[in-house]
Amino acid sequence: MILYKTSSIKTLIFYTVFLSFWNFNAFSQCNGAVDSCNKKYNEVAYLTTHNAFNSGQDGFAFPNQNNNIATQLNDGVRGLMIDVYDSNGTPVVYHGSSIFGSEPLSRYLNDIKSFLDNNPNEIITIIFQNDPGVSANTIENDFNQAGLSNYLHVQNKFSPWPTLQTMINANKRLVVFNEVNNATPGQDWYHHIWDFAVEINYGSINCDYGRGNPSNDLFVFNHFITSGLGTGSTGDAQTVNSNPYFIDHVTQCQQAKNKLPNFITVDFYDLGNSLDVVNQLNASNPGSGGNDGGSGNPPGNGSDNTDPKILQLETGGQIIIKANASLNLKGLKLTPDTDHTLVADNTATRSLEALGDAPNESMARVFNFASSTNDFTGKIVYYYDTIDMGTITHNDAVLQVKNDADAWSNYLDEDATDHQITYTFNSPVKLKSVTASASSTTLSINPMVEEMNIAIFPNPVRSELNIRYQGDLDIELFDFLGRTIIRTKSKIIDMGTMPVGVYIIQTTNKSTNQKNSYKIIKK
Numbered sequence: 001m002i003l004y005k006t007s008s009i010k011t012l013i014f015y016t017v018f019l020s021f022w023n024f025n026a027f028s029q030c031n032g033a034v035d036s037c038n039k040k041y042n043e044v045a046y047l048t049t050h051n052a053f054n055s056g057q058d059g060f061a062f063p064n065q066n067n068n069i070a071t072q073l074n075d076g077v078r079g080l081m082i083d084v085y086d087s088n089g090t091p092v093v094y095h096g097s098s099i100f101g102s103e104p105l106s107r108y109l110n111d112i113k114s115f116l117d118n119n120p121n122e123i124i125t126i127i128f129q130n131d132p133g134v135s136a137n138t139i140e141n142d143f144n145q146a147g148l149s150n151y152l153h154v155q156n157k158f159s160p161w162p163t164l165q166t167m168i169n170a171n172k173r174l175v176v177f178n179e180v181n182n183a184t185p186g187q188d189w190y191h192h193i194w195d196f197a198v199e200i201n202y203g204s205i206n207c208d209y210g211r212g213n214p215s216n217d218l219f220v221f222n223h224f225i226t227s228g229l230g231t232g233s234t235g236d237a238q239t240v241n242s243n244p245y246f247i248d249h250v251t252q253c254q255q256a257k258n259k260l261p262n263f264i265t266v267d268f269y270d271l272g273n274s275l276d277v278v279n280q281l282n283a284s285n286p287g288s289g290g291n292d293g294g295s296g297n298p299p300g301n302g303s304d305n306t307d308p309k310i311l312q313l314e315t316g317g318q319i320i321i322k323a324n325a326s327l328n329l330k331g332l333k334l335t336p337d338t339d340h341t342l343v344a345d346n347t348a349t350r351s352l353e354a355l356g357d358a359p360n361e362s363m364a365r366v367f368n369f370a371s372s373t374n375d376f377t378g379k380i381v382y383y384y385d386t387i388d389m390g391t392i393t394h395n396d397a398v399l400q401v402k403n404d405a406d407a408w409s410n411y412l413d414e415d416a417t418d419h420q421i422t423y424t425f426n427s428p429v430k431l432k433s434v435t436a437s438a439s440s441t442t443l444s445i446n447p448m449v450e451e452m453n454i455a456i457f458p459n460p461v462r463s464e465l466n467i468r469y470q471g472d473l474d475i476e477l478f479d480f481l482g483r484t485i486i487r488t489k490s491k492i493i494d495m496g497t498m499p500v501g502v503y504i505i506q507t508t509n510k511s512t513n514q515k516n517s518y519k520i521i522k523k
């Protein structure tokens with residue numbers, strides 16, 4: 001929750017100037033997912049490419065990847081396995097023999113530098129499978145020449161990993177491991193991977209540990225088949241990278257080892273469902289809450305994903321989002337094309353309950369404003385995770401906006417990027433609620449039941465049912481057979497453990513003794 005109170009001209013000028021020069025994130029994405037920010041580095045899964053450099057796009061004769069490293073990063077790859085050899089004092093990359101293709105390491109470090117510069121919320125990991133003849137000093141020289149030194153994260157093997165948000169705040173967004181352990185004093189960034197990780201055997205699909213200590217924090221999940229010649233196979237990759245085979249293998253090993261697979265390492269990542277598997281892993285693993293003692297956003301200041309209140313403007317306050325700057329409200333990014341003012345009194349909340357009922361329902365990520373905004377023109381980006389989608393597919397997802405008349409309208413996505421929907425409003429719109437749905441979905445005019453100034457929401461409900469009323473109420477919840485389940489005066493009812501079905505809630509106004517009954521759908 002972020003509280004803004006701008007009761008003086010001085011404070012107002014601060015916010016105006018701040019938003020003029022920087023994109024302001026009330027809550028930003030971390031490695032493409034809003035809900036990964038508060039997870040520690042070892043609590044996140046990363047799509048990782050085996051022999052990342054060895055691509056057909058760059059002309060290597062027997063590739064393990066179709067696309068080169070620059071393309072991989074743009075496609076969502078966040079871990080890179082790179083073979084490095086020495087060529088007269090210069091680090092070069094090749095697989096097996098240089099006659100099949102070779103490039104200087106510096107070429108790919110420049111690609112990584114460009115990506116980190118242009119994507120300030122992304123973290124990249126390099127795992128060097130380096131020849132013993134390559135000194136750490138020559139590797140370090142290439143990092144210095146590429147301008148990557150300031151991005152390097154240093155991790156003490158006896159300390160807990162920081163959260164992604166902490167690493168992003170510190171701008172230490174490049175983690176480097178090597179297999180040889182030849183770092184010299186002062187090269188603490190050049191981590192020996194087997195001090196930090198354990199792997200499952202590569203070359204065959206199983207759950208058997210290979211190198212590394214099983215008690216280490218990180219888990220290298222090798223999921224590729226190596227031919228007798230040590231080369232990749234698009235046919236094998238298409239098979240093992242496709243669900244349900246892929247997700248079943250990951251789930252089986254995660255359960256057998258009681259350990260989250262971190263580096264999901266594949267050949268030909270663009271074949272099959274590699275990124276979907278990584279997104280599903282991250283969506284289903286909540287992490288420990290990010291208590292790393294680092295410099296991440298404190299709880300209640302936008303980093304608490306369970307807090308529905310994401311922005312509050314108190315009396316007299318306002319925020320001016322300058323033209324082409326951005327305000328990111330925990331996954332709803334507003335980028336106006338002219339100066340846009342959010343004024344008090346107003347509160348923005350994020351609900352993780354879908355509106356409607358399957359198949360006519362929204363994604364389980366709904367942004368609400370207590371009062372509709374002023375006319376907005378510009379770009380809106382709605383971010384979502386796999387767990388929010390229900391039965392909705394990426395290709396069929398549309399933006400849904402409720403205006404000040406409580407009418408919903410849908411808008412077609414302007415880009416093809418998964419896990420976000422983008423739309424540019426050229427005509428003014430007043431925002432009251434924003435979510436996403438399938439293109440065929442029609443959302444109700446008002447998802448809340450309002451009678452006698454009582455509001456009951458969300459309905460359907462998965463967990464907490466909220467009853468909004470200024471006075472005192474006696475509340476009784478019945479199952480569909482008329483049996484009393486709960487009697488309470490609390491205006492929050494936890495229905496998370498109740499069976500799916502239909503319930504009746506009856507409210508009694510203690511002053512007037514007026515009774516009202518409502519049907520509630522538990523999902």
